[in-house]
Amino acid sequence: MTTQPAVQLRDLSPAAAREHDSSNIMHDAFEASQDEGSATRARESNRQKALVILGTAISQLPIWGFAMSYGVFQEYFSGNWTLQGSRDVTGIIGTTSNGVMYLSMPFLFALFTKHWAHWRQTAAFAGAVLAGLGFLLSSFSTHVWHLVATQGVIAALGCALMYSPMTLSLGEWFTTGNRALAYGVALSCKNISGSACPFLFRFLLEQYGLGTTMRIWTAMAAVSGAVSIFLVPAHPSSLTPTETHRARRMPLHFLKHRTIYVYAIAIALQSSGYGISQTYLNTYAHDFTMLSQNSATLLLTLYNIPGILASSFFGYLADTNKRFVLSTTTVTAISAFGSALSALLFWGLTSKGNMALLAVFSITFGFFAGGYSATWGGIITDFEREAANGNEAIDSGLMYGLLNGARGVGYVSGGLASVSLLKAGTGMALSSNGHFGLESAYGPLIIFTGLSSAFGGWAVFWK
Template sequence: MSYGVFQEYYFENWTLQGSQSETGIIGTTQNGVMYLSMPFLFALFTKRWARWRQTAALCGTALTCVSFILSSFSTDVWHLIITQGVLAALGCALTYSPTTLSLGEWFQAKTRTENSGVNRAVAYGVVLSSKNIVGSTCPFIFRALLDHYDFRMALRIWTAIVGGTSLVGIAMIHAHPSSMVVSSSSHRAPAIPWKFLTHKTFYIYSVAIIFQSAGYGIPQTYINQFASEVTMLSQTWATLLLTLFNVPGIIASSFFGYLSDNKAFPLSAATVSSIPPISSALSALLFWGVTSRGSTALLVIFSMTFGFFSSGYSATWGGFLNSLESEAAQWNEAIDPGMLYGLLNGARGIGYVSGGLAGVPLLKAGSGSGGRFAYGTAYGPLIIFTGLTSILGGWVLVWKLEKWLHRESQHS
């Protein structure tokens, strides 16, 4: 969430071997590897190995800490890519996956007639808002560390913070009793139901997630660098932009989780999930694209609006799960929400990696550009890519409209 601070630092204080442009793929690679590994980890800890979830999370924390320590000794760009982009990501996923499975079990989906308690989509939204809380504070922590030390000492201090906070968090999270019964049973755990893979709805949601995620990581990686090079903002302002990018997501995750529960507003999962990516696309194309030197206000508006809508997108996945569970119930099929959530995260990983790999050549493609607005700078192709992928991420609304038109034509 805060890698842009390091990205800017690497460019301004280059002491490594290798290509500077390759540092742009570290942040998106980390997110990509993290999410790509989740389907396998969710399958592993969903039932039979549920009692090992806390142990796995502790191992993940240890791997993350070791990775950041090794990263602090890097002398070449590929060292950072391996340690921060791959190893630390695997450690984070090993911490995140078991604990998220427990969350999904404690908060189950409810029918519309149930009014008590908290629904799963709201629970996911509230918990996911924590990443934006961290993303709002860490830019200033990283900036302070980098201003007083070099990136090596900053990473070592960050290792201590990660280790301490993770241990406290893991100690507070326990697996649901139902999963523990299956895990400790001598009988073989039920096989994971894969029937949902035959339904078109799952693939439509997955492809939408891939497109949205491909553009989501671009501003987080390059906004600091853009603010410094194009709009000529100070380091303090550049850091503030990344914070403004994350602060609205604190509210957005809970808000879109609430919408996905479909209690007060009769909106389908497809409709709710289309609002964030389409709004993000408009923000990128209308605000970021027309930013020029000294256009601080436009860049602030872009950071806040894009951050609000793009951060709230993952909170709509609770609605995805509810929708797919309802579809499975109609066909009298079994479904495992935990495994399903892991596969959706895998789709997000594909998007992150794709966006990260596309970012480097896109930045090079625009390096010879010249113009008044951001479209005419080296970041022009990145902005267009962000807008187009975000629009494609909202295509579930088109699919929903197609189904509605088809139903109306049958009625007429």
């Protein structure tokens, strides 16, 4: 039996042997072309992912540059008030801007996740135009409510219209275990913008005033926004025929689970305190700590810089298949409790003229609180795992939009509460003449920030 194959090969005619060899060569060539095609597609996919990351990174400047630097404007108004109306109203512009952006995201994410996926880039361009219009109109403001309407609402809606479709596409290009890290990298670039823009706005305000500053910012936002939108197309998987998506009902099974409500409440509470510190840090440094305008601006930069590292770090911790195995609830708790301690100890115990301790607060709070939203990739993974266990459908883009909506609720509620808290603190400070931050007019704001930040990690107790 061992010689039978050899006999059969010897019995082949020369023509048959040549045909056999040709067949093997063609098969090998086909496999080689398949391998080469797979390698080419992999390189193209990696190149496209790199462009998506780059475009998303650039987009953080026009979307978040103003909102994250509003404390500079708040402090500028304290010594350069030329508008009609109460100056106290300016305290809600920054939180309103963030709140409007985040509150609109659940609807925008739901709209562009599948049904209108092919309109994402068009919508992002429309958002860039709307944001530019809002910033430009604000340069002609004569009354404080004009700023609330243009900067806090119109420009914010435009920024949200840019952010939502681009973030959906980012999540679709990174659907594996590195999604949270991709979100973290994007958020790191958001904090880069938040670190650089305060100095930019401070320089422009001192040199040209409010009107020209907003016109220059309009041009910068328009150019960077257009470039970023070109670089972030929708993923091919989302561009299937729209009739298919119209026929498919939006999966709402997650509403039956407790997890979404636990995380939504935690995010809303954490964001309410985060927005207050972001808005009032500059004013506190100037009014209570008696620091110069440049020093106050430096504190806001120190506040945003740690988020560059924190976003990637907490995104890495929240990812699956990693070296350090931590649950998402544990990672959110680390971020929440760390920022709470920072607010109550470092901010609360600062005294007049003590820039060092206020700088420590800016760095530590900026690190722990700034990385909180980077854990959302892990939260969505928890949602997906829970849905898989129940054999239920889930729309990850919609879930991310809802988490942003909870953040918007926190920003708006924190902004509204801050006005009353500051008034209450002013009365307490006049009667106590305290020397520490907790005893100042900002004492109630500091306590609120610390407690709300701590409750941002309460999901760990529900685990």
